[in-house]
Amino acid sequence: xxxxxxxxxxxxxxxxxxxxxxxxxxxxxxxxxxxxxxxxxxxxxxxxxxxxxxxxxxxxxxxxxxxxxxxxxxxxxxxxxxxxxxxxxxxxxxxxxxxxxxxxxxxxxxxxxxxxxxxxxxxxxxxx
Numbered sequence: 378x379x380x381x382x383x384x385x386x387x388x389x390x391x392x393x394x395x396x397x398x399x400x401x402x403x404x405x406x407x408x409x410x411x412x413x414x415x416x417x418x419x420x421x422x423x424x425x426x427x428x429x430x431x432x433x434x435x436x437x438x439x440x441x442x443x444x445x446x447x448x449x450x451x452x453x454x455x456x457x458x459x460x461x462x463x464x465x466x467x468x469x470x471x472x473x474x475x476x477x478x479x480x481x482x483x484x485x486x487x488x489x490x491x492x493x494x495x496x497x498x499x500x501x502x503x504x505x
Contacts, residue, residue: 382479383407385441386470387419389482389501393437394430400437403482403501412441413473415466444473461492471496 383404392398404410412420417438425431444450446469453472457463463471467488474481480497483489489498 381407382409382411382477384411384413384444384470384474384477384479384481385416386481386483386485386488387416387423387466388484390416390420390434390437391423392484392501394425394434398501407480409477409479410441411444411473411477411479412438413470414443414445415469417443419466444477449476457492463492464488468492 389398389403393400420434420438421431425434446454450469450472453475454465454468457468457471458465470483471481471489471492473479474496475493480499481489482499482501484500484502486498486500489496
C-alpha cells in the first residue's frame, strides 16, 4: 500500500456487485477509501438484480468514509460546471477527489475527460 487516497465512482460498485471487479484487487494500492455522498445515494438507489447483490454493496459501503458536500466542494463544482459540460453528480464526485487529493476510480472515463488534469483518473479495466 502506498498510503494514497482513493475515491470510487458509483459505477465501480455496480461492477463489484456483478463480480466483474474484485474489491481487494482494485483497492490494494490505496490506504484510504472514500466515496462522495452522491455516490452513496446513487449506488443504494440502483435497481440491483437481487437482494444478495444489494446486501453485498451495503456491507461494502461500510468500508468507505462518506464525504458530505460542503462549501469548498460546492464552489469547485460551480467552477467545473462553468468551464465544462460535466454533469452535477460527476462534478461532485470529481471535486471530492480533488479536495481529498485522491485518485478517482471510474469505468466512465469520458464523464471526467478534460475537466481537471490534476486529478488522477483510474479505469480498473485498463491494466497499467
